[in-house]
Amino acid sequence: NAxxxxxxxxxxxKTGQSMTLQCAQDMNHNSMYWYRxxxxxxxxxxxxxxxEGTTDKGEVPNGYNVSRLNKREFSLRLESAAPxxxxxxxxxxxxxxxxxxxxxxxxxxx
Amino acid sequence: xxxxxxxxxxxxxxxxxxVSLNCTYSNSAFQYFMWYRQYSRKGPELLMYxxxxxxxxxxxxxxxxxxxxxxxxLFIRDSQPSDSATYLCAMxxxxxxxxxxxxxxxxxxxxxx
Numbered sequence: 001n002a003x004x005x006x007x008x009x010x011x012x013x014k015t016g017q018s019m020t021l022q023c024a025q026d027m028n029h030n031s032m033y034w035y036r037x038x039x040x041x042x043x044x045x046x047x048x049x050x051x052e053g054t055t056d057k058g059e060v061p062n063g064y065n066v067s068r069l070n071k072r073e074f075s076l077r078l079e080s081a082a083p084x085x086x087x088x089x090x091x092x093x094x095x096x097x098x099x100x101x102x103x104x105x106x107x108x109x110x
Numbered sequence: 111x112x113x114x115x116x117x118x119x120x121x122x123x124x125x126x127x128x129v130s131l132n133c134t135y136s137n138s139a140f141q142y143f144m145w146y147r148q149y150s151r152k153g154p155e156l157l158m159y160x161x162x163x164x165x166x167x168x169x170x171x172x173x174x175x176x177x178x179x180x181x182x183x184l185f186i187r188d189s190q191p192s193d194s195a196t197y198l199c200a201m202x203x204x205x206x207x208x209x210x211x212x213x214x215x216x217x218x219x220x221x222x223x
Contacts, residue, residue, distance in 0.1 A: 004153075040118060042198065042215035043154070058210070090153050097142040097202060099211060101153030 002026055004102035006091050012108045013081045021076040021105050023091030031094040032074040034058075034066060036087040037104075043090065049074055081109045113137050116199055116214030124222050129186040133199035133214045136180065140201040140212075143175050145184045148196045148216065157197070158184065189221045 004025045013019055025032065030051045035043040035058075045058030047066040055066050063085060065077045078085060086109045092099040116133045123129055131145075141162055146154035158173045160166045160182075166173045172185040182201075186193055199214040 040215060042116070043213040045210060048210070092153075094211075097144065097159060097211070098156050099146075099154075099200075101155065103153050104151075 004091055004093055004100050006089075006102035006105050008105060009103065010106045010108075012110065013078075014110055015082060017081050018077070018079050019081065019107075020078075021089055021091075021107075022073070023075065023102060024073045025091075025093040025100070026072065027093060027095065027100065028071070029093035029095050029100070030071070032068065033092040033094065033099065034064075034074065034076045035090045035092065036060065037090060038087050046076065046089075078107075081107075083109045085109050111136060113212050114199065114201060114214045117217055118215055120218040120220060122220040122222060123189060125189060125191060127189050127221075129184075129189050129193070129219060129221075131184040131186075131197050131199075131217050131219070133182050133201075134180055135182070135201060135212075137201075137203070137212075138177075138180070139203040141204060142202045142211075143173070143182050144200040144211070145171075145173060146198045146200060146213075148198060150195075154198055191221045191223050194219060194221045 007022045033048040034046040049055045049068040052071045089105045091102045143160045145157045147157045148154040163177045170187045174183045196216040196218045198216040202211045
């Protein structure tokens with residue numbers, strides 16, 4: 001089992017460019033999450049998907065969109081990147097009260 | 111006011127010391143309390159999980175929950191350099207697939223050999 005995988009591991013974007021962060025889990029979990037982690041701010045929830053076919057906004061959704069492609073995959077899209085979106089992005093899936101995190105994507109927006 | 115408050119540290123202690131990490135919270139509906147450990151440049155991983163009040167022990171780690179004071183703690187006995195990491199508390203209310211887990215900002219811990 002690979003658990004939760006994320007691609008890419010690192011990305012540099014220019015302001016205004018778009019990109020999609022990919023996430024996949026092989027644990028057959030219904031719920032999946034996207035967080036961003038910034039120094040001193042902890043993990044902030046961007047979007048989540050309680051089950052295949054549903055998505056909901058979290059604490060900081062502005063500037064992002066998500067797609068729950070199937071039960072395994074949950075992608076995060078930045079349509080027009082801004083320097084404020086420089087962060088480390090973590091995807092997670094959940095079984096009961098345990099969240100399983102991917103290794104993260106480090107994004108730098110210049 | 112944040113729902114979950116956690117002292118960011120950094121906290122530096124000598125090897126073998128007892129470490130105490132703490133979080134306070136404001137939402138009395140929280141029933142599930144977790145501690146995650148995050149090594150540098152890695153994703154968080156669940157360390158311990160407690161339901162409602164009380165203590166839970168796992169090897170050198172003890173988690174305590176005091177719901178009356180809205181205060182949770184993680185104790186690490188005989189701390190080792192390999193315990194150096196950021197520790198995040200997390201909590202949630204009644205479980206459902208749509209319920210959210212709220213994280214503290216994390217405490218960075220360093221164990222000096």
